[in-house]
Amino acid sequence: MYSYTDFDEAFVRTRVEEFRGQVARRLDGSLTEDEFKPLRLMNGLYLQLHAYMLRVAIPYGTLRSAQMRQLAMIAERWDKGYGHFTTRQNIQFNWPKLKDVPEMLSALADVQMHAIQTSGNCIRNVTADHFAGAAADEIEDPRPTAELIRQWSTDHPEFAFLPRKFKVAVTGSPNDRAVTKAHDIGLRMVRNDAGEPGYEVVVGGGLGRTPMIGKVLRDFLPKDDLLAYLEAILNVYNLHGRRDNKYKARIKILVHEESIETMRERVEAIFAMQQRLLPDVDPSLRAAIEASFQPPAYKTAETAPGVDGALQSWIDTNTDAHKNPDYAIVSISLKPIGGTPGDATADQMRVMADLAERYSHDELRISHEQNVILPHVHRADLPALHAALVGAGLATANIGLVSDIIACPGMDYCALATARSIPVAQQLSEVFADLDAQRDIGPLKIKISGCINACGHHHVGHIGILGLDRAGVESYQITLGGDGTETAAIGSRTGPGFAYDEIVPAVERLIEAYLDLRQGPEETFLAAYTRLGMAPFKAALYQAEERAHAA
């Protein structure tokens, strides 16, 4: 894993001290809130409904055990003993006090972490496939690329005041687990005809108010050209992106309004010039970064043959193929039945850190689906690992199933939210609590956002739920057929929304309709929707309701 250089260390420490001074000046009255707000946001400190919130970056979703333990310590010492993992591979602490935040940032710096660029109109935390470096289907580990972009984009003077925030995601696999097509820039590792690895560059994706699937700007970009090319894209965006209307300021609107062809012409023109002006990335720098993401020293061990039912069920749902066939990638579900998606207590964080140290070569990952991954687990260790997870309430065998729900914090925490999302997720997981029934329903992604900003990725949920304020009442719109993978698609709205106490029964009716309509257990919800279209699902949603009103 990447370790801070002296430069990184000094940069982060200096930033902490700078913020300590800024907080002191806010508290003694020499800074007004208008002056202080942009400064705190640059350091990841938001003010939410009930308290401040500190958003900490977990670059490309990768953590060492010591870092996870430090997050647990911070949660206990300065917060309420838990943290919330987000769809952008960040962790949020929901209850910090303003005066404590500099100490929290200092504690993060102790383990090479920070909250810089987790807010504001800059290049945000670069996300990556949470199976990076482990996935059997991978062309190359995307994390050296993400780390290179992190170094290039951190405090980049030209890109500190973009028209709007800017999100980059990288995947090294053809199976896209990083939702790259819903990012301002998505990088997908591909090989050219000569077999060399490079990137397919996708631009202009995004969810939010105007959801768009990204378009391919370049089929193949050689690895060595990455930064010059990204610089060219950001240049075009910085110059031509709209600053007159924040709702039209994302690069997706520029690409949409001016066409991908115009975008390509402009980017390629600047890129050609950049190539002459800028040196390529120093090959020794790139090599040093790549060297810090080498695979672990795999061990050999005998795998016990037979396993019991609960363990086998968990292995079936919560493990994925590793590039080393003796190993597995383990997903730890942070979606216990009735729980808050993405939340982990400090005790659970420490358990996961200990287990990672013992069974996963000291590595953990945070997925955009708000779960924790142990990327390198020898199959012989799965029974012991499972037993330890059961003891910590972390063995829910529901990865990819109906109760593995993404939910943003919604109006339980977020100042921007228009409705709650967490209790909807909690109730849905309780309604579908039975794991055998969940397995029968099969792969199904429910994603819930509490406002149109779509942090809960509802547009790309097989079933998406959007909470709105309709004349002072919470109302929930449903979308169907969204897809966040390499076949990305934006879901379609079913029709009028449902009240808070109607949304869970509505989703139940959808799933009952699917079970009736599917050709067999092998036809997933998404496949059935693709085959049948909206009509039968719409009927299930609204006809029962009409009957109820008529009665």
Add this chain to the structure above:
Amino acid sequence: MAREFKPKIVTANDLLEGDVIYLTAEGAWSRRHADALVATTEEDAEELLAQAQTQQHRLVGPYLAEAKIGGDGAPQPVHFREAFRTRGPSNYNHGKQAEL
């Protein structure tokens, strides 16, 4: 015809704690919605908000929120967002519902 004025209170977040606070009749700040001073005219409301805006050193983001008078004579929130702000999140017993 001018729109009928709906009673309002002034609310903000505390600078140090981040917690929700309400402007009271004494010109102080309370953590309880029931303690809030209710403005019944537009002029009173604007005056209260202006008063809050001079207290930047101890609060963040003051604004007017609609309120109604309950049976006990104390103001109650009208919008569900303001109701949540009087309690805290629904997934844990944290915030005002636990502390007050």
